[in-house]
Amino acid sequence: MLWGCFSAKGPGRLSRVKERMNGAMYREIMSENLLPSARALKMKCGWVFQHDNDPKHTARATKEWLRKKQYLFSTIICKSIH
Template sequence: MRKENYVDILRQHLKTSVRKLKLGRKWVFQIDNDPKSSSKVVAKWLKDNKVKVLEWPSQSPDLNPIEKLDLKIAVQRHSPSNLTELERNCREECEKLPKYRCAKLVASYPRRLEAVIAAKAASTKY
């Protein structure tokens, strides 16, 4: 994905998602250190749209719980050949996820944060 595509996704979906999730005004957006996410184009869009971004040190562990769901692997098994198929495969795989598994990942977040703090942002078992 190119940084311009990422900006398009943010433009189309970020504020809508915030409204649907009923986050109000006191939410913070977390991005990783992927080059497209941390590009000047994305930073400018976020600033222009008054999006508060969580500061994230480089080389920090990935604490995104969705990474543990292995959705990427599940979707790749379908070998989607276009965007429509990719979206359909993503939805299908998300619907298959047991809710308890997602809840367990969310519940583990405080422990994972504590482990990262204790390790001074070095790698952890998570």
């Protein structure tokens, strides 16, 4: 499986996930890829990060991780289309 991000400014990093992703792995991938991608793309503070309501996206620990990073960006959880 692949995890990736993109913006109007271009693509971000792409990460290969070799095993089933859980909340801890999701947060690690975001730390190692999402934030460096935003810096590389010169995203200004206040950019919006969107993800769906998958359990690893809405886990208490993930919400806390996102809350601590809130000074960098805001989060929108979109309804899943599944």
